[in-house]
Structure formats: C-alpha cells, structure tokens
Amino acid sequence: MSGQSSLDIAIVGGGLAGGLLALALQRHAPELSFALFEAGEAYGGNHRWSWFEHDLDTAGNALLAPFPKAEWTGGNDVRFPAHSRRLDSNYRSLDSRDFDAGLRKLLPQQSIRTGSKVVGLDGSGITLESGERIAARAVVDCRDAVPSEHLTGGWQVFLGQHLRTAAPHGIERPVIMDATVEQPGAYRFVYLLPLDPDEIFVEDTYYADSPELDAETLRQRIEDYVTAKGWKVEVVHEETGVLPVITGGDFEAYRASLTTPGVALAGARGGFVHPLTSYTVPIAVRNALAIAEAARNDLVSLPHLVESRAQDHWRGTAYYRLLGKMLFEAAEPSERYRVFERFYRLPEPLISRFYAARSTPLDKMRILTGKPPVSVSRAIRALLGKGAPLVQGKSP
Structure with missing residues (x-):
C-alpha cells in the first residue's frame, strides 16, 4: 500500500521493537503521522516472544492487551539433573503471526508498509529499494541486531x-x-x-x-x-x-558503527536486549512507551533520547554480562547447566527480577554468594580475558 510522501516519524524494521513503537504512537501520540516499514511481507518475522506476568507494569500490559496471547496460570517448571522446581510466576507468549495480524488491525492502514525494504536512511527521511523517497521529521531504526566485532x-x-x-x-x-x-x-x-x-x-x-x-x-x-x-x-x-549472548565489548564503538547522524537507533540493533537471557518483551515495551511519550513533545531530540537510554541500559545490564562471561568462559561447555541449576535454587522474587533485568544490589550479591558452580581459577581467567567477538562464522 502506498504511504504518505512526508511523515512525522518513519519506523524502519517491523519486528517487536518497531511494531510496539508504532502501536504506542497510535495510542499515545495520535496527532503524529507515522509508518512502519518492513522488508518482509509480515511484521514480526517468524518468532515467538514470551515473558512472565509481572515483567510488565500497568501501561505495559495495556500496550500488549489487544494481541491474542497464550496465557497460563499455575506457574511454571524448571528441571535439572539434581534439582526440579515449580515456580509461581505465570507466563505469557505471543506468536509473531498474531503480532502481525494485530498490528494490521490496530494501526492506520496508511501506516502499514510491509514489503518495503529501506536501502537508505538519514535524519530527514528514508529511501526504499523501489527508489521512493519519503521525508520524515524523525527516523527510528528498529531493524534486527547484527553480528559485531x-x-x-x-x-x-x-x-x-x-x-x-x-x-x-x-x-x-x-x-x-x-x-x-x-x-x-x-x-x-x-x-x-x-x-x-x-x-x-x-x-x-x-x-x-x-x-x-x-x-x-x-x-x-x-x-x-x-x-x-x-x-x-x-x-x-x-x-x-x-x-x-553479550558478555562485553566496546558499546560506544558498536553503536557508532551502526548509527546514522540524526537517526534514533533502537530495538535489538541498538542494544536493547537482556544480554544473558535474550528476553526482549519488557525492554521493548518500556522503550516503545518512552519514545512515544517523548515524541509528543520533541521529535528533534529523539536520537539523543534513545542514545541516552541505550547507554543507561548498557550500564544497567553490566552485571548480566558478567554472569554471561562466567557462563561462556569459566564453565566447561557440558557443565554450563550447573550455573542455571544453582541459580534456580534461589528465592523466586530474585529470579523474577533477573528476567525483567531489574535485579537489586542485594539480588546481585545473593547470586554470587556461596559455592560457585565454576572453578575459581577459570573464573579469574574469564574475568581477565577479552572474550570471543560476536561475529557469525567465527568460532572463539
């Protein structure tokens, strides 16, 4: 479907982050014109996203409420060789096919731009593979994450x-x-x-x-x-x-390698993921609501806002990268399960905050207290090592 030749916001990438941002704009900034550009024929790709019931606040639950979801009561289970447990947290899951159908129903028809591959973008608009140029007062890049040295x-x-x-x-x-x-x-x-x-x-x-x-x-x-x-x-x-599964690196260099001046770099490509679990729903929801709220007042400052949120997220998830470093570099590959087996013996509220990337200082201390599931010497070597680059096709 042809869209407008001039928009307030062009969202590039119709995955979870881009789709939720489009919906948040529709809900909270209806006065702004926008379009959601996706290279594929469907929004969301071929994925299933899941989260725990308490990962989202009231506003987050409201944003996801219109989508048909699988919902379970009665908690969830984990099973390990030496430990099995039932936890009380209820679980939710969303299929990308339902995500696509929901967006097509909820968003204005003129904003739906699937089959529209973006080959160029800058602070004043985007260029499609067809050659069509669309001007925009703000551009938000929500495309998929890419491997990076x-x-x-x-x-x-x-x-x-x-x-x-x-x-x-x-x-x-x-x-x-x-x-x-x-x-x-x-x-x-x-x-x-x-x-x-x-x-x-x-x-x-x-x-x-x-x-x-x-x-x-x-x-x-x-x-x-x-x-x-x-x-x-x-x-x-x-x-x-x-x-x-991110364990470290130079985040500023990573962002700089992908950022276009004047374009807001968001979503997984922008580093907005849980570095250890890869759970993205709580983070994507919070980001979508924050960007939509900011867009109501100042489109020009969106790149700065998103950059600031990305840096805050990187600093705030340093602890999870440390745990990932222990998992990949200190534990023997066939023994890595012991790290999670030990983790799932901890109090359930701590586990819930961990998945939502909201661990408290006491949580972090508690996770590292007691007999470690890896050898001390291997842990020290892991901490001192640089780690393997996240480049597909290259092994550590």
Whole structure:
C-alpha cells in the first residue's frame, strides 16, 4: 500500500521493537503521522516472544492487551539433573503471526508498509529499494541486531516446533528449562509451552560458543525427546533463531558503527536486549512507551533520547554480562547447566527480577554468594580475558 510522501516519524524494521513503537504512537501520540516499514511481507518475522506476568507494569500490559496471547496460570517448571522446581510466576507468549495480524488491525492502514525494504536512511527521511523517497521529521531504526566485532560473547541457538499430539500430552504449565537432556558441548535445554491439551510448542535451545545452527540435528533431538515422552506428533509450524549472548565489548564503538547522524537507533540493533537471557518483551515495551511519550513533545531530540537510554541500559545490564562471561568462559561447555541449576535454587522474587533485568544490589550479591558452580581459577581467567567477538562464522 502506498504511504504518505512526508511523515512525522518513519519506523524502519517491523519486528517487536518497531511494531510496539508504532502501536504506542497510535495510542499515545495520535496527532503524529507515522509508518512502519518492513522488508518482509509480515511484521514480526517468524518468532515467538514470551515473558512472565509481572515483567510488565500497568501501561505495559495495556500496550500488549489487544494481541491474542497464550496465557497460563499455575506457574511454571524448571528441571535439572539434581534439582526440579515449580515456580509461581505465570507466563505469557505471543506468536509473531498474531503480532502481525494485530498490528494490521490496530494501526492506520496508511501506516502499514510491509514489503518495503529501506536501502537508505538519514535524519530527514528514508529511501526504499523501489527508489521512493519519503521525508520524515524523525527516523527510528528498529531493524534486527547484527553480528559485531565490537561486542563479545556467545550464542543462543534454537529450533522450535509447534506440534499437534495424537492424544493429550499431559503438560499442564510451561517448562521454562528442561535441562535433564544430553549436554552436547553446550548448555542445552528443552522449552515446553502447552498451547492446548493436544498442541504443544517444543524448542531445543543451546548456549553455544558457535552460531552454527544444524537444523536437522535439532529436529532429530526434538523427535527423540517427544518419542521418549510417548507422544505421536505432527509438525504444525517451525521457527529457528540465532541470538547473541553479550558478555562485553566496546558499546560506544558498536553503536557508532551502526548509527546514522540524526537517526534514533533502537530495538535489538541498538542494544536493547537482556544480554544473558535474550528476553526482549519488557525492554521493548518500556522503550516503545518512552519514545512515544517523548515524541509528543520533541521529535528533534529523539536520537539523543534513545542514545541516552541505550547507554543507561548498557550500564544497567553490566552485571548480566558478567554472569554471561562466567557462563561462556569459566564453565566447561557440558557443565554450563550447573550455573542455571544453582541459580534456580534461589528465592523466586530474585529470579523474577533477573528476567525483567531489574535485579537489586542485594539480588546481585545473593547470586554470587556461596559455592560457585565454576572453578575459581577459570573464573579469574574469564574475568581477565577479552572474550570471543560476536561475529557469525567465527568460532572463539
């Protein structure tokens, strides 16, 4: 659909961050004209985003309220070789197909610009692959994160399948981590979301040193897992992903390598992620609401506002990068599960704040108190080491 040749705000990238920003603008700054530009044919790509019930405040829950979501009461489970536990926190999950449908219903039709690849952007507008130039008083870059030699860390690699079972599967609540499975040179766990009595989402996930995703191997491991459960299944849908787990680096150099003068760099590309868990919903929601509120008053200052928020987020998540460094550089790959096994013995409120990236100073102290799950000598070497660059195709 053709859009306006001049906008107040051009949002580039229709993933979670860009889509939520568009919705927040529609809700909180309806006087501003905007469009959401996405290179693909659907918003959100092929993903599933999940979060805990208490990750969002009232305003955040209101922003996500219109989307159809999977919601569970009765808490969630974690399973490790030496420790299993049921936690009280309820869980939520949003499929990108529902995200796309919701945005198409909620946003003004003239703002929907899928199949519109942006090949140039600057502080005064964007240029599409078709050659169309669209002027904008503000441009917000919410495209996907990219590998970078300026950041260090490892990778979260996963393949998930929405399965239909021939008989009820018997899983009553989400299993956030089932790490009782084989640990093949990485921290591996299976993630379970019971969507209906005879439908379940099963994801095979790895905290790995390499970004390599061997889809056939992961499919076979899921098949072995469900067979061991006695389930006969058919695959309804499949998704894959390779996400960076950031443990350090030069954030200013990273931002500088991607920033265009006058353009606000937001979303995962701008560093707005949980560096260890890759959970993005709480962060994306808070950012969308903050940017929309600021846009009502001063579009010119948006790049500065987003830059300031990015720097604050980087400083505020330093502790999680430290833990990630311990995970990837101090723990033996096949023993990494012990880090999470120990973590899940801690008080539940601490665990909830951890996933929302809101750990208190006391939480941080408590996590590091007691017998460490890695050797002291390896921990010291990890702290002194530079880490592996987050560049796809390069192993540590």
